[in-house]
Amino acid sequence: MSMAPQDLVERAVNVATLPSVAWVTERTEANLRWANNGLISNGEMRSRSLTVTAIAAVEGGTAAGTVSQQIAGGDEVGAVVAAAESLARAGRPAEDAAPLVENYAHEDSWPEPPETTSIEVLDELAKGLGDAFERAEAARQQLFGFAEHAVETTYLGSSTGLRRRGVQPTGRLELNAKAADRAASAWLGRTTRDFLDVDVAEATEELNTRLGWASTKVDLPPGRYETLLPSGAIADLMIYAYWTANARDAEEGRNVYAAGDGATKIGQRLAELPITVLSDPRYPRVETIPFVAFTSSLDDTSWAFDGGLPINATTWIDKGVLHELIRNRGHAAQTAARPTPPADNLIMDGGGTASLQEMISTTRRGLLLTCLWYIREVDPERLLLTGLTRDGVYLIENGEVVGAVNNFRFNESPIELLGRITEIGAAELTLCREWNDYFNRTIMPTIRVPDFNMSTVSPAS
Amino acid sequence: MPQLDDRFLALPLQALSDAALSRARDLGCRYAEVRVERIRVAYRSFRDHALETTADHEVLGLSVRVVHNGVWGFASDITLATEAAARLADRAVATAKVSRPLTPASVELVGEEVYPDAVWLSAYEVDPFEVDEATKTSRLLGLNETLLAAPGVNHAKAMLGYVHENKHFANLAGTSTTQQRVRIQANLTAVSVGDHGLTTMRTLAPPTGRGWEYLNGSGWDFDAEVAEIPELLAAQAAAPSVAAGHYDLVIDPSNLFLTIHESIGHATELDRALGYEAAYAGTSFATFDQLGSLQYGSEVMNVTGDRLVDHGLATIGYDDEGVGQQQFDLISGGILVGYQLNRQMAAEKEFGRSNGCAFADSPGHIPMQRMPNVSLRPAPNGPSTEELISDVDDGIYIVGDKSWSIDMQRYNFQFTGQRFFKIENGRLTSQLKDVAYQATTTDFWRSMEAVGNPDTYVLGGAFNCGKGQPGQIAPVSHGCPSALFRRVNVLNTQAEGAQQ
Numbered sequence: 001m002s003m004a005p006q007d008l009v010e011r012a013v014n015v016a017t018l019p020s021v022a023w024v025t026e027r028t029e030a031n032l033r034w035a036n037n038g039l040i041s042n043g044e045m046r047s048r049s050l051t052v053t054a055i056a057a058v059e060g061g062t063a064a065g066t067v068s069q070q071i072a073g074g075d076e077v078g079a080v081v082a083a084a085e086s087l088a089r090a091g092r093p094a095e096d097a098a099p100l101v102e103n104y105a106h107e108d109s110w111p112e113p114p115e116t117t118s119i120e121v122l123d124e125l126a127k128g129l130g131d132a133f134e135r136a137e138a139a140r141q142q143l144f145g146f147a148e149h150a151v152e153t154t155y156l157g158s159s160t161g162l163r164r165r166g167v168q169p170t171g172r173l174e175l176n177a178k179a180a181d182r183a184a185s186a187w188l189g190r191t192t193r194d195f196l197d198v199d200v201a202e203a204t205e206e207l208n209t210r211l212g213w214a215s216t217k218v219d220l221p222p223g224r225y226e227t228l229l230p231s232g233a234i235a236d237l238m239i240y241a242y243w244t245a246n247a248r249d250a251e252e253g254r255n256v257y258a259a260g261d262g263a264t265k266i267g268q269r270l271a272e273l274p275i276t277v278l279s280d281p282r283y284p285r286v287e288t289i290p291f292v293a294f295t296s297s298l299d300d301t302s303w304a305f306d307g308g309l310p311i312n313a314t315t316w317i318d319k320g321v322l323h324e325l326i327r328n329r330g331h332a333a334q335t336a337a338r339p340t341p342p343a344d345n346l347i348m349d350g351g352g353t354a355s356l357q358e359m360i361s362t363t364r365r366g367l368l369l370t371c372l373w374y375i376r377e378v379d380p381e382r383l384l385l386t387g388l389t390r391d392g393v394y395l396i397e398n399g400e401v402v403g404a405v406n407n408f409r410f411n412e413s414p415i416e417l418l419g420r421i422t423e424i425g426a427a428e429l430t431l432c433r434e435w436n437d438y439f440n441r442t443i444m445p446t447i448r449v450p451d452f453n454m455s456t457v458s459p460a461s
Numbered sequence: 462m463p464q465l466d467d468r469f470l471a472l473p474l475q476a477l478s479d480a481a482l483s484r485a486r487d488l489g490c491r492y493a494e495v496r497v498e499r500i501r502v503a504y505r506s507f508r509d510h511a512l513e514t515t516a517d518h519e520v521l522g523l524s525v526r527v528v529h530n531g532v533w534g535f536a537s538d539i540t541l542a543t544e545a546a547a548r549l550a551d552r553a554v555a556t557a558k559v560s561r562p563l564t565p566a567s568v569e570l571v572g573e574e575v576y577p578d579a580v581w582l583s584a585y586e587v588d589p590f591e592v593d594e595a596t597k598t599s600r601l602l603g604l605n606e607t608l609l610a611a612p613g614v615n616h617a618k619a620m621l622g623y624v625h626e627n628k629h630f631a632n633l634a635g636t637s638t639t640q641q642r643v644r645i646q647a648n649l650t651a652v653s654v655g656d657h658g659l660t661t662m663r664t665l666a667p668p669t670g671r672g673w674e675y676l677n678g679s680g681w682d683f684d685a686e687v688a689e690i691p692e693l694l695a696a697q698a699a700a701p702s703v704a705a706g707h708y709d710l711v712i713d714p715s716n717l718f719l720t721i722h723e724s725i726g727h728a729t730e731l732d733r734a735l736g737y738e739a740a741y742a743g744t745s746f747a748t749f750d751q752l753g754s755l756q757y758g759s760e761v762m763n764v765t766g767d768r769l770v771d772h773g774l775a776t777i778g779y780d781d782e783g784v785g786q787q788q789f790d791l792i793s794g795g796i797l798v799g800y801q802l803n804r805q806m807a808a809e810k811e812f813g814r815s816n817g818c819a820f821a822d823s824p825g826h827i828p829m830q831r832m833p834n835v836s837l838r839p840a841p842n843g844p845s846t847e848e849l850i851s852d853v854d855d856g857i858y859i860v861g862d863k864s865w866s867i868d869m870q871r872y873n874f875q876f877t878g879q880r881f882f883k884i885e886n887g888r889l890t891s892q893l894k895d896v897a898y899q900a901t902t903t904d905f906w907r908s909m910e911a912v913g914n915p916d917t918y919v920l921g922g923a924f925n926c927g928k929g930q931p932g933q934i935a936p937v938s939h940g941c942p943s944a945l946f947r948r949v950n951v952l953n954t955q956a957e958g959a960q961q
Contacts, residue, residue, distance in 0.1 A: 002540070029931070030556075031930070031931060032559075032560060032563065033930055034563055035735075035736050035737045035738075035739055035740070036735075036736050036737075036739075037565065038563060038564060038565050038566060039532070039533065039560045039563035039564045040533075040737050041533060041535065041827050041829070042533060042534065042535060042556045042557075042559070042560045043535040043536065043537070043556060043826075043827055043931075044535070044536045044537075044552050044553075044555070044556050045524075045536070045537045045538075045825045045826075046537070046538050046539065047522065047537075047538075047539050047825055048539055063512070063515070064515065065515045065516075066514075066515060066516040066517070067516070067517045067518075067519075068516070068517070068518040068519070069518070069519040069521070070519065070520050070521050070522055070539050071521075071539070072539050072540045072541060072542075083517065086594075087515045087517065087594060088515075090593070090594030090595055090598070091512055091515055091594070091598070092511060092512040092598060092602070093511065094511060094512065094513065095508070095509075095511045095513070096513075119552075119555060119556045119559050120559065122559065123559055126559055126560065126562050126563055127562055129562070129563055130562030130563055133563065133565070142736070144736065144739045144740035145740045146740060146741065146930040148930070148931060174740055174741070174930075175740075176739060176740035178739065182736075182744070187740070252615070252616060252652075252654065253615075253654035253659055254616070254652060254654065254659060258659075295514070295516055296514060296516075302513055302514055304514065304515075304516075373743075373868070373869060374866045374867060374868065374869075375866070376864050376865055376866040377864060378864045378875075378877060378897065378954050378957070379895075379954055379955075380659065380661075381658055381659040384954060384957060386864065386866045386875050386897075386957075387866055388866070388868045388869070388873065390868075390869055407868065407873075409866070409868070409873050409875060409899070411875075411952075411954070411957035437930075437931075437932040453957060455875075455899070455952070455957060456873060456899055456950075457873070458868040458870075458872060458873035459746075459868075459870070459872045459873065459901065460743070460746075460868040460869050460870035460871075460872050460873065461870070
C-alpha cells in the first residue's frame with residue numbers, strides 16, 4: 001500500500017534540515033483523440049510528483065533550491081529533500097529572497113483523499129462521437145478533435161506549519177468539422193469541469209451552421225478590417241498580455257508595461273471603454289487553486305520563496321486603467337508594493353450585454369473570426385504579436401453572415417488593441433484555442449475593433 | 462566513456478515488461494509494447510548578477526500500449542511493480558474498449574526487425590548532472606558578468622538547461638532496447654534600454670546532444686561569442702529601421718534552421734498530411750498525392766531526415782515503436798520524395814517499413830510521429846557565406862532566430878532574427894532593425910538560388926518542439942548551410958499593428 005500524499009508531505013517536512021516547502025500533486029487524466037471520423041489515440045494516466053523547495057543561508061544572503069520528482073512511495077522522499085537542500089546550499093544569494101510563508105487560517109480539508117478521474121468519464125462522450133461520426137460521413141464531412149479530463153489534487157506543507165489542500169478539475173473538448181474536400185473548416189471549444197455539461201449533438205449542430213456559412217467563398221486582400229473577435233480569440237490575446245505582466249521587467253524597461261526611468265504604466269489608461277481584467281481563484285465557473293504551488297509563472301517571475309502564499313483576487317486593469325502587475329513577495333518588499341501572484345484564470349468584462357448574434361446583427365460590414373493560431377511575440381516593447389486566423393473567417397454584411405473569407409496573418413498588440421475597442425459584448429465562459437493546453441479557465445466578451453490589422457493572406461484552409 | 466546509468470539499470474526492467482506483456486497477451490492483444498523511462502531535467506536561470514532559478518525535475522514511470530480487437534489502448538502509471546505493470550495492461554485494454562465506437566477501421570502496423578537486448582548511448586562526454594553546482598553557476602554567471610561589464614549593456618540574462626534520458630522498451634515481438642541520451646542548451650541575452658527604447662540580443666549557440674563539455678569549448682566557443690555581443694547590441698540599438706519591401710536574403714544557419722523546422726520539418730510529417738493533426742497542429746500543403754511530384758523548392762534543395770547524426774537532438778538508436786535508426790530523403794532536387802513515418806502510417810500507405818519517427822516525450826504519453834533531425838544539405842563545392850553575400854546588390858544578411866509563426870497548413874510564415882545586416886553591392890554595410898521576413902513556403906524555397914559549402918554548415922535545433930494532444934515536446938536538430946534567397950517580402954515590424 002503506497003503512502004497517502006499527506007503522509008509524504010509530512011515526511012518531507014519532517015526530514016528536512018532546512019526551512020522547506022513540500023507539495024505532492026496527484027494527477028489522473030483520461031483522453032480521446034480523433035481525426036477523419038475515427039479514433040487516433042487515447043489514454044488513462046496517473047502520476048504523483050513531490051516538489052521540495054529548500055531555503056539555505058549562503059554567503060551574502062539566502063538561496064533556494066527546488067527538486068521535483070515523480071515518486072511511487074515514501075522511500076524516495078528523503079532523497080528528494082536532500083537533493084533540494086544540496087541545490088540550495090550550493091546556490092548564490094537570490095535577489096527576491098523572502099522568509100517562508102507563515103501559517104495562516106483557511107478552510108481547506110487536509111485529511112480528504114485525492115480526487116480522481118478515469119477513462120469512463122468519457123464513455124458518454126465516446127458514444128455521442130460515434131453517432132456524430134456516422135452523421136458526418138453521411139453529410140460528407142469529417143470530424144477531428146480532442147477530449148481530455150484531468151483532476152489534480154495538491155497537498156502543500158511548510159516548515160512553518162502551513163498545510164493546504166487544493167483540487168483542480170480541468171476538462172476540455174475541441175471539435176473541428178471539415179468539408180470532405182477540406183475547403184471549409186469550423187471549430188468550437190468547450191471548457192468543462194466534469195463533462196456532464198457537454199452535448200456532442202448540440203456542438204455538431206453549431207459546426208454545421210458554420211460550415212453552411214462557408215458555402216459562399218469570398219476572397220479578401222490584406223488590410224485593416226472592422227472585426228468581431230469572439231471570446232476565445234480575445235482570450236488568447238489577453239492571456240499573452242497576462243503572461244508578460246511582470247512588474248520588475250516593467251520597472252527595468254523590458255516590457256510593454258514600462259513607462260521609462262524605472263516607472264511602470266500602472267495608473268495609465270489603456271482603454272477608453274470601462275474594461276476590467278482580473279483573476280480570482282474563487283470566481284464562479286473558473287475556480288482554481290487559491291495558493292502558490294509553483295516555482296515560477298509564465299511571466300518569468302520566480303515564486304521559489306513563496307510556496308503556500310494565498311492567491312487572492314487581483315484586478316489587473318480597472319475600468320480601462322492599468323491597476324496591477326505581477327510581483328513576488330521579495331520584489332514587493334523591495335518596492336513597497338503588495339505581492340500579486342497570478343491565478344490560473346482570467347476574466348475580462350466591460351459591462352456589455354450583447355450576444356455574438358446581436359453584435360453580428362449590428363455590423364454593417366466586417367469580419368467575424370473563429371479563433372487565432374500560432375501567436376508569437378514580435379516586439380516585447382509594444383507586445384506586438386503575430387499569428388493567424390483559423391477555422392473560419394466570415395464576412396458580415398448588413399447584419400448577416402454572407403460567406404467565408406480566406407485566412408489572414410495578423411500583426412497586433414493586445415495592449416494597443418485595448419485602446420481601439422469600440423464595443424464589448426457579454427462576458428461568457430470560453431475556451432481559448434492557442435493556449436488551451438496551458439490555460440483553460442477564461443471568461444471573456446466578444447469585442448469589436450474597427451481596424452484589425454490583417455497583414456497578409458494565408459492560403460491555408 | 463559514458464555508461465548506462467546504474468540507477469536505471471537497477472530497476473526491474475525485464476520483470477516489469479514481462480509482467481505487462483504477458484498480461485496483454487493473455488487479454489488477447491495482438492500487439493503490445495512497454496516503456497519504462499526515467500527523464501531528468503535541470504533548469505537554471507540567471508538575472509544580472511544573481512542566480513534566479515534552480516530547479517531539477519525527474520519523471521520516472523512506465524506505460525503500456527496495446528492493440529486490442531483492432532483498437533489502440535494506452536495506460537501509464539508511476540508504480541514500478543510487476544502487479545502494477547500487469548494492471549496497466551488491463552487499463553490499456555479498458556481504454557481500447559471505451560474507444561471501440563470511435564474506431565471504424567482495425568489498426569495495422571508494418572513489420573520491423575526484432576532487436577533483442579539492444580543497447581544504445583548518445584555521443585557525449587560529461588553528464589551535466591555529474592558536474593558540481595558551483596562550477597555550473599560560476600560558468601554562467603561569469604559569462605553574464607562579461608556582458609554586464611560592457612558599456613551599453615543594462616541587463617543580462619542567462620539560462621542553462623540539460624536533460625538525461627533513460628528509456629527501456631520491449632514489445633511482444635521480442636525487441637528489448639535500453640537507451641540513454643544527454644542534451645544541453647545554454648544561452649545569454651544582453652539588454653539595452655535607453656533613448657532608443659528596448660534592444661536585446663541573444664547568443665546563437667544552439668542546443669545540442671552533448672554534455673557539459675559544450676560549455677568548455679567542445680562544439681562552441683561561448684567566451685568568443687559573448688565578447689562580440691555588446692558591440693553588436695550597440696550597433697543594433699543605433700541601427701536604422703528597415704524600409705519594408707522585397708530584398709534578396711542571405712540567411713545564416715542560425716536563422717535558417719528554424720525556417721527549415723517550421724516549413725519543411727512539420728510539413729513532411731505524414732500524420733499531418735493525412736489529417737491526424739488537423740484540429741491542433743494542423744495539416745500540410747504537401748499532401749500525399751503530391752509525393753514524387755511537388756516542386757517544393759529549387760533544384761539546389763536537398764533535405765534528409767535522420768536519427769543518426771552525432772549530437773543531433775532527435776538522434777536515437779531505436780524509436781518508441783522499436784524501429785532502428787535510419788537516414789532518408791525528404792526532398793531531392795527540389796522535389797518532395799518522402800515523409801516521416803511511424804509503423805501504422807507506413808502500413809496504411811504501403812511504405813514497407815517505418816523510418817523510425819515514433820517518439821513519446823515521457824512514459825505518461827503515447828508515442829506519436831515526431832520529427833527526426835531534418836537537414837538541408839550543403840553544396841560540396843558551393844560558395845562561402847561571403848561569396849553568397851557578394852552576389853547580392855540590395856539585400857539583408859539575417860543571423861539568429863527570434864520570433865516565428867506559420868499557418869496550420871505550413872504555407873504562410875513570418876520570422877524575425879537576432880541581427881540583420883544590410884547588403885549593398887555585395888558588401889555588408891550597417892545593421893538594420895525591425896525586420897521580419899514573410900513568405901509562402903513553396904515560393905520561398907523555390908527562390909533559393911544557392912546553398913553554401915560544407916564549411917558554412919551548422920547543426921541548429923530546439924529542445925521544445927510541440928505537437929499532439931495531450932501536448933508533447935520533442936528535441937530536434939536541423940543542419941543547414943548559409944543560403945541565398947531572391948526577392949523575399951520584408952516587413953517593418955514597427956509599422957505593423959499600430960493604428961495608422
